[in-house]
Amino acid sequence: MTSTALLSPVASNRLKMLGLVSTTILAGLAMTGCSALGIESKYDKTSTHEFATGTEGKEKDVVPAWVPDQATELKEIQRTTGNERILRMKYAGALPDSCIALDSAGKPTAEELASGLKTEQGVKPDDIADVVAKQYQTPLLSAEWWPTGKENQSTHLCGKWWVSQESGVLYAFSPEQQRIAEPVLAEQAAKQRAEVK
Secondary structure: OOOOOOOOHHHHHHHHHHHHHHHHHHHHHHHHHHHHHOOOOOOOOEEEEEEEEHHHHHHOOOOOOOOOOOOEEEEEEEEOOOOOEEEEEEOOOOOOOOOEEOOOOOOOOHHHHHHHHOOOOOOOHHHHHHHHHOEEOOOOOOOOOOOOOHHHHOOEEEOOEEEEEEOOEEEEEEOEEHHHHHHHHHHHHHHHHHHHO
16 A cells, blocks of 8 residues: 655645755855855955056056056956966067066076066065075966966066067066965865866
């Protein structure tokens, strides 16, 4: 003999409420991403900027002083919890005299990095070797407009910035400190693991 249990109206309403609450919680998790999973980023926080000209970016105290006023269509991402920045702009002219040409295109040597940092405001001469030694020299930031490996095609240093030009476009990268890069990498790995689950 088969028996079918019928739910009372009160029990039925409770099940509906439980289903609604469960759906709401799941939707909230999906909308908030990793922060709802307990993976709130502490180090990997960024801001993005876009400017019509180099002049506009400098007037707003965002882009570095070496950026040519005539540069256009500037795009930048910067880590707000560290030093790393990637910057792209349209500009085919010469770089300012304050920028130092590298001996050969590619990744700057420690000596070249030290020479570039000598022109950077806020870096004390006695600290330059330590700053160079503690740089994480691979970008952790990415954007659709930043070609992978572009920092390894640098031709100039403009202070701390690794700079290259290609087909009327200027690219610049400012490295992160290892003490920030390591927790950023850990946060990024945790986020990837959470997304896979």
